[in-house]
Amino acid sequence: MMFEPTKLPLPVDASTPVAALTALHNPKPLLSLRQVVKVYPTRSGDITALKGIDAEFYRGEFVGIVGKSGAGKSTLTHMISGVDQVTSGEVWFEDTPVHTLSEDQKALWRGRHVGVVYQTFQLMPSLSLLDNILLPMEFCGTYQRGKSEERALELLRAVELEDHAFKKPSAISGGQQQRAAIARALANDPPLIVADEPTGNLDTATAETIFSLFETLAERGTTILIVSHDRSLEDRVSRLLTITDGELSEMRSLR
């Protein structure tokens, strides 16, 4: 399967500079975490899943975070995407204090600024792929009849699913579903994509195409944050961090 990431419909201004250069020329981080702690209270005692995370992520970075199962990877993505509330600490997205937003505010902010990709795809089962991509636009108020459909079809074309636009998720393969999920994550052209084990349910060949898709996106200035327990991620990312028992440490960076 030949995949041509150049077809991705992205804003022109972000299409040329290399990710590293962007980061160097724009020292203000896109996302910064300050002393983020997450405690899950359970009956058998509190579980501290994140133990004061400090981190900064810049525009165009392709970040990989690896760690063993139970290390706190998913929890970290939840804190970043605002899907769950931090116990203490701050999450800043440019000038937005995400940790202070209400549920609804977070939903709207996330819909516009963060594309979230899950291991289990999480597509709406009753909607066609096209509608799955249109739905975020409608929820975030960016939907325009006709124009949005065109953009959604372009996104589907970019992930080579144009022919399946009117199929339900259940009618296509896992790899195709994950590509549709990525297309959906791009619906509102967010500056940040957070992916939690995006290839966990896919075979190696399919996983390859997903990774090259992320690579292309990163080259065009979208910040990509992938967490995985799969170490094969290491070679592809521009920056690598590890998480162990809720503590984050830098492994390798371009900077």
Next chain:
Amino acid sequence: MKPWQSYLRPSWRKVLSDLIGNRTRTLLVVASIAVGVFAVGMIAGSYYIIPSDMNDSYSSANPANIQIQTRPFDENLIRAVERTRGVSSADGERTVSVRMKTPDGDWVSLSLIARTQPFAERIDLVKPLSGAVEPGKNELILEKRTAEKYSLGPGDVLELKLEDDSIRRMKIAGTAQDLTSGIGGMFNNTKGYISDESIEWLHEPYYFSRLLVRVAEGDNDPAAIQAVADNVKDTLAKDGYEIYQIQKNPTNVHPMESILQAIIQVLLYLGVLIVFLSGSLISNTLTALLNQHLPQIGVMKLVGAQRRQIIRLYLALILSFGLLSLVIAIPLGSWAAYALSDFAAGLINFPLRGFRIVPQAILIQIAIGLFVPLLAGIWPVVRGAGVTVDSAISGGSHMQEAPAQKSLVDQGLGRLRSLSRPLLISVRNTFRRKGRLVLTLLTLTLGGAIFISVFNVQVSLNHKIEQITKYFSADVNLDFNRPYPIHQVTALVRGVDEVVSVEPWAIGQANVLNEKDEVVDSLTLLGPPANSPLVTPIITEGRWIQADDKNALTVNEAFMRKVPGLKVGDTIRLKVGTRKADWTVVGIFQFTGINDLIAYSHYDHLARTLNYTASAAAYRITTLDHSLEGQTRLAQQIDARFRARGYDINSVEAGATITNSVTEYIGVLTAFLVVMALLTASVGSIGMAGTLSMNVMERTREIGVLRAIGAYDTMILRLVLVEGLLIGLISFVLGALLSFPITHVLADVISMAIFSAPAQTAFTLQGFVIWLGVVILLSVGASLIPARNASRMTIREVLAYE
């Protein structure tokens, strides 16, 4: 892009795909809403149509405000009454009883009603239907029901047998509908109208016996009518006329209105109940739907949906369910309202203004069809929309569930170790979703209770009729226009085969006098032989008449209303024939449904008082065959026998005719109720089908696992069937228990309306047995589809199911 899709926003397409994607569920919800809306439409529609059309037709018929029964009078009295203060018009009415030969060759009695006023402007107008409006001399206008019953119409010639047995031929000039007869008109409906010029041609003296009066002012005001009635009484008294009976009626209220209102009221209660039940079903289904949709809600929030957007989405789905059900239920409800009204109109004899849409009823339907689902759904929707992305997507794998409190049921089940494993699974499944189970049981239980009650109510009402027949248990009633010696009549009657016994009865009209010996009321005195087996009285106070009684009476309960405070031992002053005397009340008997005064004495004493010597004008006969057909046959033989010998016969009637029409009327009433019972039952079955398919749907995975470990199809089928049967049987037991109080209430309300007396509740096994059968069929039927679906799923499908 598909053309239809481009018109809708993506979120609307989600609503649409939820609607058509799960058709079984949509059907279930829509049906749950539709039954309630349908029932309300039917009842509300007829609530508006029946009384309005009934009262309209009544008040447009120039109805008599005052009707007085008195001794024969002529035009002079009519003129005198017309001149009375407050009277706008008056007329005399005469009913000539003849017998007519039906097209089948039978002789049936026919009442011919003669009046003086021209038809177009008379009191108690009749509505011309076909042919002439006014009968010419020696012609008649036949009343609608008689015309319809015997397929007679204008131009047909009727052969009539007069009181003196001579034959007359009368042409039917036209047909018309009686618009003003109350409940009496329901039972005595073989009648026609003639000109007063025809009375003498029918070998009858020219006189009138009923006075009809319309008041000049305040014809809708009972007090004003009462005032005029007092004036008219004075006028009559001045000319020496005694009042046998007086009836007062405002123009704008049909005499049958109160009974109908009461029936519709009962239906209305049932309708509200059905709406309530359908509401609980809807909430059941919607709760399940929202639970099932939690992951989707999580996804929508993930991609930017805010709470209110999700709430809006699901409320739109719920409203769509409502709208779909309105599309079905409004036309059906309107149609049913009209059908019900038509039924009532035929029963009470008034014309309907034609099919029409009742805007009020439709507004109520719309309100119910949209509000009830919204109300039922708002809580699950708001709660569902509050789910966090995290918990929705992780499917609660991290959710901290409260430690399962072992309920009594669970503990009980724990002891049922001896049951087979699969059966144990069924039983546990039944009780798994307790809220849902309770709602399903509630609907089925109430539905069943009402269903069973309807049968009991019918039996209770028939019981009431039976009580009436206890006073009329003769098979043939033979009445002469004058007394004949008992030994002669008895000998002749006994000459007829199949006659078992003959009793002479003394029957007479009497007047009730006040202290000044003025007539205040009239009553019927009945004198069966003491210890007559033909009367089985229901004594409420005192005792029945005995052979050695003199001037003693057992009176009906109507006396209690006319003479408040009357008790056993009191005396009443009566004028019987020409004799004035004090009579002692020795007992009070129950005879519901009659407001006229009736009192029993015994033959010997009453005959003496009436100056009969070993003779009687009324004879009560018992025969071997008690069927209406048998009675009629014997009545005809007896009739022929006596007429051939020149006896002056008033009437020979089969005993069952009296009760038959009442029974029919009650049959009609219960038909209304059965319709409602079926509606509630269908709400129950929809609920059951819904619950079972929801239970199965939620357990798809478990069923897959069962199959994976080797459960074969029939085993899974049986699992679901047992679950259905269990729910059905529990609801049956509860419904059967609940039917007792419901029967009491329902029977009382209806009995009060018809007989103005509470019912004596009776129970019949019939309703219980039928409902048990229905419940079993329902349970099996409602489990079959989900069971089949479940057993058909392949393991792969089941495990892929989310």
